[in-house]
Amino acid sequence: MERADMAANQTSLPPGAPPLLPRAEGLYCPAGDFFVDPVRPVARALITHGHGDHARAGHGAVLATPETLDIMAIRYGADFAGTRQAAGTGWTTLGDARVRFVPAGHILGSAQIVIETGGRRIVAAGDFKRGSDPTCADFEPVACDIFISEATFGLPVFRHPSPQHEIAKLLGSLSANPDRAHLVGAYALGKAQRVIRLLRDAGHDAPIYLHGAMARLCDYYVARGVTLGPLLPATGDGPRDRFAGQVILGPPASFGTPWARRFPDPVVAFASGWMGVRQRVRQRGVELPLVISDHSDWPELTATIADVAAEEIWVTHGREEALVRWCTLNGQAARPLHLVGYEDEPE
Amino acid sequence: MKAFARLLARLVTTPSRTGKLRLVRDYLATTPDPDRGYALAALTGGLDLPGVKPALLRALVAERVDEVLFRLSYDYVGDLAETIALIWDGREDSDLPLSEVVHQLGTAGKVEAARVVAGLLDRFDASSRHALIKLATGALRAGLSARLAKTALADHGGVAVDEIEEIWHGLRPPYPELFAWLDGRGPRPAAVGHAPFRPVMLATPLADKDSEMLDPSDFAAEWKWDGIRVQVVCEQGTRRIYTRTGDEISAAFPDLSEALMFEGAFDGELLVRKGDGVAPFADLQQRLNRKTVDARLAARFPAFIRAYDILVWNGEDLRPLPFRDRRDRLETAVAALGSPRVDLSPLVTFDSWTALARHRAEPPDPVIEGLMLKRWDSPYLAGRPKGAWFKWKRDPFLIDAVLMYAQRGHGKRSSYYSDYTFGVWAADGTLTPVGKAYFGFTDEELLQIDRYVRENTTDRFGPVRAVRATRDRGLVVEVAFEGLNRSTRHKSGVAMRFPRISRLRWDKPPSEADTLEGLSALLPPA
Ligand SMILES: [Zn+2]
Numbered sequence: 001m002e003r004a005d006m007a008a009n010q011t012s013l014p015p016g017a018p019p020l021l022p023r024a025e026g027l028y029c030p031a032g033d034f035f036v037d038p039v040r041p042v043a044r045a046l047i048t049h050g051h052g053d054h055a056r057a058g059h060g061a062v063l064a065t066p067e068t069l070d071i072m073a074i075r076y077g078a079d080f081a082g083t084r085q086a087a088g089t090g091w092t093t094l095g096d097a098r099v100r101f102v103p104a105g106h107i108l109g110s111a112q113i114v115i116e117t118g119g120r121r122i123v124a125a126g127d128f129k130r131g132s133d134p135t136c137a138d139f140e141p142v143a144c145d146i147f148i149s150e151a152t153f154g155l156p157v158f159r160h161p162s163p164q165h166e167i168a169k170l171l172g173s174l175s176a177n178p179d180r181a182h183l184v185g186a187y188a189l190g191k192a193q194r195v196i197r198l199l200r201d202a203g204h205d206a207p208i209y210l211h212g213a214m215a216r217l218c219d220y221y222v223a224r225g226v227t228l229g230p231l232l233p234a235t236g237d238g239p240r241d242r243f244a245g246q247v248i249l250g251p252p253a254s255f256g257t258p259w260a261r262r263f264p265d266p267v268v269a270f271a272s273g274w275m276g277v278r279q280r281v282r283q284r285g286v287e288l289p290l291v292i293s294d295h296s297d298w299p300e301l302t303a304t305i306a307d308v309a310a311e312e313i314w315v316t317h318g319r320e321e322a323l324v325r326w327c328t329l330n331g332q333a334a335r336p337l338h339l340v341g342y343e344d345e346p347e
Numbered sequence: 348m349k350a351f352a353r354l355l356a357r358l359v360t361t362p363s364r365t366g367k368l369r370l371v372r373d374y375l376a377t378t379p380d381p382d383r384g385y386a387l388a389a390l391t392g393g394l395d396l397p398g399v400k401p402a403l404l405r406a407l408v409a410e411r412v413d414e415v416l417f418r419l420s421y422d423y424v425g426d427l428a429e430t431i432a433l434i435w436d437g438r439e440d441s442d443l444p445l446s447e448v449v450h451q452l453g454t455a456g457k458v459e460a461a462r463v464v465a466g467l468l469d470r471f472d473a474s475s476r477h478a479l480i481k482l483a484t485g486a487l488r489a490g491l492s493a494r495l496a497k498t499a500l501a502d503h504g505g506v507a508v509d510e511i512e513e514i515w516h517g518l519r520p521p522y523p524e525l526f527a528w529l530d531g532r533g534p535r536p537a538a539v540g541h542a543p544f545r546p547v548m549l550a551t552p553l554a555d556k557d558s559e560m561l562d563p564s565d566f567a568a569e570w571k572w573d574g575i576r577v578q579v580v581c582e583q584g585t586r587r588i589y590t591r592t593g594d595e596i597s598a599a600f601p602d603l604s605e606a607l608m609f610e611g612a613f614d615g616e617l618l619v620r621k622g623d624g625v626a627p628f629a630d631l632q633q634r635l636n637r638k639t640v641d642a643r644l645a646a647r648f649p650a651f652i653r654a655y656d657i658l659v660w661n662g663e664d665l666r667p668l669p670f671r672d673r674r675d676r677l678e679t680a681v682a683a684l685g686s687p688r689v690d691l692s693p694l695v696t697f698d699s700w701t702a703l704a705r706h707r708a709e710p711p712d713p714v715i716e717g718l719m720l721k722r723w724d725s726p727y728l729a730g731r732p733k734g735a736w737f738k739w740k741r742d743p744f745l746i747d748a749v750l751m752y753a754q755r756g757h758g759k760r761s762s763y764y765s766d767y768t769f770g771v772w773a774a775d776g777t778l779t780p781v782g783k784a785y786f787g788f789t790d791e792e793l794l795q796i797d798r799y800v801r802e803n804t805t806d807r808f809g810p811v812r813a814v815r816a817t818r819d820r821g822l823v824v825e826v827a828f829e830g831l832n833r834s835t836r837h838k839s840g841v842a843m844r845f846p847r848i849s850r851l852r853w854d855k856p857p858s859e860a861d862t863l864e865g866l867s868a869l870l871p872p873a
Contacts, residue, residue, distance in 0.1 A: 157433035
């Protein structure tokens with residue numbers, strides 16, 4: 001029976017076919033009949049992490065880390081997929097493949113998906129970073145045959161400074177401008193909690209005010225043991241000047257809304273890896289750029305490629321061309337994987 | 348260097364004038380001499396360094412970074428100085444006084460320059476590297492005018508900015524006597540040079556309803572020439588050419604400033620002469636943004652002033668006079684000068700707005716952008732006084748063209764196909780590229796075109812995609828442009844000025860786009 005299934009599978013696959021194929025829905029594994037981070041509803045999805053362009057609602061079955069499942073439930077409601085399965089630390093068998101979830105260091109619950117099939121091991125790393133981050137588990141390099149790397153910051157101009165240095169800039173501006181509110185744009189999942197935690201670790205004990213869109217995810221981080229200190233809603237009535245010299249966190253999209261107008265003469269800051277490039281800072285109308293990223297910068301990307309010692313590197317969303325070029329120059333086989341539907345420039 | 352680099356970075360991102368003033372003031376208050384003097388010189392364009400060519404920087408980078416990786420990075424960042432600053436793998440993160448950096452750059456000869464710049468780049472962090480490159484290339488672009496920097500200095504010292512202007516041209520960096528005076532440690536430096544800048548008068552765009560309400564007999568009209576609005580001042584032997592923001596550009600036009608022999612101040616348009624006429628703006632561009640100019644360039648593109656107005660003459664301030672009287676004085680003064688370097692902007696006579704509109708539609712010279720309307724009774728006032736002066740620009744030319752190629756943009760647009768090559772139909776039935784445009788469309792339209800390009804790619808060459816363009820399938824774009832010139836560099840034989848996408852014509856089949864023959868009819872007579 002099992003043999004017959006395998007034979008059937010093999011006839012449907014040309015000899016030497018790659019263990020993963022790019023399809024319109026996303027990256028597909030024929031041996032296990034599943035997709036990784038599909039951008040359209042599919043029967044079975046394996047999800048690396050909770051960011052919107054990776055984790056979408058409406059799949060038949062989802063396998064992900066318990067944190068990613070929780071985050072999807074917070075964002076989409078408890079019934080975001082037909083069935084939901086939490087990945088443990090060990091292997092899960094799917095058809096003729098087996099898979100394992102390993103920390104990616106990107107945000108809480110983010111994982112690389114290790115896929116073994118036909119004697120080969122592929123690692124779909126999803127989004128990842130290498131720097132230490134107290135809000136999530138550190139990236140663990142896994143030796144493999146094929147490593148699928150993101151390339152969001154895949155250009156040698158991206159060398160993120162230390163996040164502590166950037167937080168010191170924010171604290172410096174707070175003390176130089178005690179009369180101005182500091183409106184910090186940060187993506188609601190991952191970045192916001194990291195910025196708060198960095199502020200706390202730098203000794204900033206004052207309450208931090210939150211845009212409504214961030215409250216539930218911050219509560220979830222706290223429930224998972226990430227301490228964030230006193231947090232207050234940046235809403236409600238009261239004198240405008242109560243926000244002077246305070247840190248207010250909101251999603252970047254909220255800055256153009258009436259919500260942002262309640263703050264007196266704000267210093268507009270933005271925590272993002274893109275803030276390393278001044279053209280972007282200007283385009284965003286940001287006064288205080290904070291280069292804090294949850295993606296790998298160029299040195300981290302290239303170091304990771306060296307660490308995993310894969311036979312082949314597949315490069316996806318972002319600056320594929322440059323990272324593939326670096327691989328070629330360094331004698332590393334690599335090719336771009338043209339997947340559609342992921343944001344070139346997530347925040 | 349770190350403090351100066353931080354100042355430059357903050358100036359660029361600080362939107363408000365008061366914010367910029369505060370930054371410069373704080374810097375001047377907290378930075379020791381002579382560093383703050385050199386910073387002030389850099390901000391006011393008064394730092395005289397030999398000037399490293401961008402080509403030299405590129406060569407330095409080429410020794411260190413793969414050319415493909417550099418090109419991809421440059422495409423993304425969109426600015427050479429910033430790309431080099433970011434991509435340079437500095438080994439240290441040290442600081443040096445700005446004065447030391449200026450000294451090293453100033454004393455390095457041509458041969459040594461590369462070694463000196465590379466040595467400094469190795470020692471700095473990205474922010475200081477960026478500031479260094481801006482200093483070394485002389486392209487500071489700090490986001491504030493010389494005038495604003497001087498205003499911050501005046502605030503710092505608690506004096507009026509005009510007091511600074513009065514003594515400014517007698518001073519040299521790092522201005523020790525100036526700071527001594529402002530800090531109350533020394534006397535006020537003597538005013539050596541004169542010829543200060545006087546704030547210019549500006550026009551508001553003429554709205555359609557304006558002309559219905561205004562009486563044509565209240566206004567003089569003159570052509571608006573397509574050069575650079577300047578103020579030329581000669582006072583007690585000092586000659587200066589200022590832009591309309593008060594930045595001095597005399598050094599780029601020595602041929603012109605040497606020829607200015609009068610005592611007074613004109614407002615006019617800086618233009619380049621070509622034969623008996625006026626050269627297109629592209630020729631003037633050859634002479635801009637240069638710290639020095641060689642004689643050959645000056646002879647090839649001779650600059651002159653077309654005078655619009657007269658502000659001061661033989662010590663008399665004429666600005667309070669009505670335009671009518673100033674115009675008389677201007678005509679007399681220009682005639683008396685008899686200089687080929689200064690001529691008079693002719694008035695356009697008209698008796699109705701309709702008559703004037705006809706003039707505007709058929710200007711006598713291609714280097715005209717439109718008309719200026721000036722109230723006969725308007726005194727010369729700083730700024731944009733309401734109802735006094737109007738500008739009435741010429742309508743752009745429009746053609747329908749077919750999108751042929753798209754390229755990824757630079758900087759903020761680098762993830763989109765945002766640079767477009769478009770063509771029109773040649774006599775043999777093929778599309779001939781006639782121009783490139785990378786603006787004019789909305790963000791929403793950019794997304795639409797980007798999607799169209801990705802879905803209709805027929806070929807790829809590096810960052811460029813060829814887009815489907817046949818007689819019945821393709822994207823027609825309405826292109827607006829300011830003028831058309833003959834070109835031997837382009838296969839089509841024409842070159843457009845300021846082309847931009849004015850509309851997407853999803854409704855129009857490519858076969859109905861314009862022809863090269865039709866476009867060529869817009870060329871000025873040979
Ligand atoms: Zn992500």
